[in-house]
Amino acid sequence: MVTSYEKKEIRRLLKTSTITEHNKEMIRILLDVMGGEEVDLIFHALKDEERKMKKLDKKEEIAVLKYKMSVDRLANIHAKSRK
Numbered sequence: 001m002v003t004s005y006e007k008k009e010i011r012r013l014l015k016t017s018t019i020t021e022h023n024k025e026m027i028r029i030l031l032d033v034m035g036g037e038e039v040d041l042i043f044h045a046l047k048d049e050e051r052k053m054k055k056l057d058k059k060e061e062i063a064v065l066k067y068k069m070s071v072d073r074l075a076n077i078h079a080k081s082r083k
Helices: 004-016 021-033 036-082
Strands: none
Touching: 004 021, 004 036
């Protein structure tokens, strides 16, 4: 059975999803007439995508921090060698 929570959550997830605008619009249009199994599949696929995107964002943050630390270390080494 399709719950209103799943439909609301799908609409929310579509806003940040990386799927094409055409596919987003088709899901929005057909969401009210889809059966429970289809809605479940879409819901879980969008949740997985959101989880993976968050994981990538964290990896990007870590990479940026490591880069900044490396640049700071090199700057300190360079400053010490000029003295």
